[in-house]
Amino acid sequence: MRTLTFEQISDGRFGGTENKLNEITNNVLVKLNALTGVKVITEEVRKLDFPDAPSWRQRFYVTKTGRNVTWNEIYAAVNSVKAVPFDFKSVKL
Incomplete structure (x- = not known):
């Protein structure tokens, strides 16, 4: 199955904390779950x-379960919170 993968980072050198990463994660999940x-x-x-x-x-790890959404919509949802590099992997979820 084609799986989009990316990593969100909160770096202490730039004021990042674990709480900030949790906030980013929650916002990304809200955006993706709306699709x-x-x-x-x-x-x-x-x-x-x-x-x-x-x-x-x-x-x-993000997979599409139907044809209702495009990869571009998924990219846009993630990037609206915090832009990251994306990669595709063949992963069984």
Whole structure:
């Protein structure tokens, strides 16, 4: 199954916190769940410790369950919250 994947990041070097990542995640999920025919799975939040400051990251997996929505609509929904690079993977969800 064709699966869109992307990662949202909140970086402590730029004022990011785990709470800010949770807010981004909630906003992305609201936007994606408003679209018909979209299934979203998220990984657990990961904290990466760097010498300067920590970074929090969360990976999303998005599949279409029908033809009611286009990939461009999905990109637009995610980018309306925080733009990220996208990639397609062949993943069984």
